[in-house]
Amino acid sequence: MIEYLLTFIGIYLLCLFKFIAGPTLGAAAGYSLLEIEVVTVSGMMTSVIAFSFLGEWIKHTWVIKIRKNPKRFTSRTRQIIKVWQKFGVWGIAALTPVIFTPIGGTIIMASFGIPKRRILSSMFISAIIWAFVFGLTVHKILEFPIFRSLTGQ
Numbered sequence: 001m002i003e004y005l006l007t008f009i010g011i012y013l014l015c016l017f018k019f020i021a022g023p024t025l026g027a028a029a030g031y032s033l034l035e036i037e038v039v040t041v042s043g044m045m046t047s048v049i050a051f052s053f054l055g056e057w058i059k060h061t062w063v064i065k066i067r068k069n070p071k072r073f074t075s076r077t078r079q080i081i082k083v084w085q086k087f088g089v090w091g092i093a094a095l096t097p098v099i100f101t102p103i104g105g106t107i108i109m110a111s112f113g114i115p116k117r118r119i120l121s122s123m124f125i126s127a128i129i130w131a132f133v134f135g136l137t138v139h140k141i142l143e144f145p146i147f148r149s150l151t152g153q
Contacts, residue, residue: 008039015043019097019127023134027142036135041127047102048123052116080108089114093122097130 007029014021022040031039083091089109096105102123109119 008035011039012043012046015040015102016047017101017103019044019102019130020134022131023138026135027138033132033135033139036138037128037131040131040135041124044097044102044127044131045120045124048106048120048127051103051106052110052119084108084112089118089122090126093126094130096123096126097134102127 011022011025011029014025019040022043023036026036026039080092083095087094092100092105092108096102100108105123106119109122
């Protein structure tokens, strides 16, 4: 039981920073799809909650640094703005687990002035969907005979 909790906490802590760690490490640990979903979503949402409330401070700090930096728009910044203009909150939320980190997606939304409640709800829905998709995909990949022999199952 202690080993299970330590493994769960370790995966949870990694999910604070990288979403994909939950499905991949959860499957490697032998977790069910539900356990993968819980650890991945809880890790991502902890980051989202923390950085939603720190977002104003980060935005203020970054604005000061950006003003000192003569190069305001990088190619990455331009891509983020294009996604924002085309898809809004849901586009950023959908791309957070895939491209951005939970922290990065939250900071992007906070910098566009999105209310905390909307950030939390859109990120939660995105986390549930992507955790299910990634978790199911990893489980199905591990069912291939070549991978079963490598994992010893």
